[in-house]
Amino acid sequence: xxxxxxxxxxxxxxxxxxxxxxxxxxxxxxxxxxxxxxxxxxxxxxxxxxxxxxxxxxxxxxxxxxxxxxxxxxxxxxxxxxxxxxxxxxxx
Amino acid sequence: xxxxxxxxxxxxxxxxxxxxxxxxxxxxxxxxxxxxxxxxxxxxxxxxxxxxxxxxxxxxxxxxxxxxxxxxxxxxxxxxxxxxxxxxxxxxxxxxxxxxxxxxxxxxxxxxxxxxxxxxxxxxxxxxxxxxxxxxxxxxxxxxxxxxxxxxxxxxxxxxxxxxxxxxxxxxxxxxxxxxxxxxxxxxxxxxxxxxxxxxxxxxxxxxxxxxx
Numbered sequence: 308x309x310x311x312x313x314x315x316x317x318x319x320x321x322x323x324x325x326x327x328x329x330x331x332x333x334x335x336x337x338x339x340x341x342x343x344x345x346x347x348x349x350x351x352x353x354x355x356x357x358x359x360x361x362x363x364x365x366x367x368x369x370x371x372x373x374x375x376x377x378x379x380x381x382x383x384x385x386x387x388x389x390x391x392x393x394x395x396x397x398x399x
Numbered sequence: 400x401x402x403x404x405x406x407x408x409x410x411x412x413x414x415x416x417x418x419x420x421x422x423x424x425x426x427x428x429x430x431x432x433x434x435x436x437x438x439x440x441x442x443x444x445x446x447x448x449x450x451x452x453x454x455x456x457x458x459x460x461x462x463x464x465x466x467x468x469x470x471x472x473x474x475x476x477x478x479x480x481x482x483x484x485x486x487x488x489x490x491x492x493x494x495x496x497x498x499x500x501x502x503x504x505x506x507x508x509x510x511x512x513x514x515x516x517x518x519x520x521x522x523x524x525x526x527x528x529x530x531x532x533x534x535x536x537x538x539x540x541x542x543x544x545x546x547x548x549x550x551x552x553x554x555x556x557x558x559x560x561x562x563x564x565x566x567x568x569x570x571x572x573x574x575x576x577x578x579x580x581x582x583x584x585x586x587x588x589x590x591x592x593x594x595x596x597x598x599x600x601x602x603x604x605x606x607x608x609x610x611x612x
Contacts (some may be wrong), residue, residue: 328567330513332540344496347568365567372562375416381544390567 308364315399316368318391325355329395336375337399340378342367344390363392418478427534434449451520459522459572460593464586478502480572484522492521495568502600506559509547509600510571511539519570523595530599542562550601573600580609
């Protein structure tokens with residue numbers, strides 16, 4: 308596990324082709340690790356017949372909605388939580 | 400020698416797709432191959448489909464009602480939904496993980512899968528059509544309060560809206576807030592108030608009949 312609960316992380320904004328479980332709207336955004344779900348086979352390689360190994364740690368990362376959507380209309384306290392695999396996360 | 404001159408006995412007619420959606424034809428072709436190779440049996444496929452589509456929100460509602468009447472159980476449910484569900488004889492499925500989150504006076508959770516339609520089917524049954532629709536999947540993350548308002552939920556600005564995007568190996572179940580005036584109800588009566596939509600987080604539970612009478 309490279310990241311710990313409460314740690315700030317940034318989602319990589321590198322481009323990708325093919326199957327990917329990191330939604331585009333959080334790419335390049337900075338959030339905070341609020342859950343560590345455990346490790347799972349990598350769906351990006353599994354989707355093409357590989358074994359998905361090595362397993363990737365999966366984190367629940369919480370973002371302030373106003374950081375994600377510059378035009379977010381709701382209060383500053385609103386949040387979105389996205390599950391992101393470790394190989395998409397960088398130290399913020 | 401032709402490409403078909405080999406030593407096994409499957410049919411070589413192309414798998415037709417007369418009016419069949421391409422994804423369905425692909426799934427059917429895949430099933431044919433897996434059965435032929437002995438990876439699975441038709442009976443196993445049938446049993447699995449039967450189990451999945453026979454699930455209903457009643458299972459999730461049992462969990463929520465039990466959590467409402469038993470704070471210790473609620474604590475266990477929020478910590479480890481799979482183990483807590485097993486206490487009630489409920490199976491959250493072979494995978495993936497299921498995480499339960501609690502709505503309170505301060506926080507309102509709602510669940511979406513922006514990438515496809517991930518959903519806690521083992522506890523809620525098949526997802527509603529709107530959950531899989533592009534408008535819900537895009538708007539639930541970018542303007543959740545507007546979506547909630549369309550479902551009839553108007554939240555105070557002081558309540559934090561927390562959207563859970565189940566993009567990966569985790570499915571989320573919302574434990575809605577127990578309605579006022581339900582102190583005298585049995586666990587079964589409470590479970591009848593817990594709707595599918597309230598466990599997705601786009602609605603509150605039903606109000607008890609006595610409160611609206």
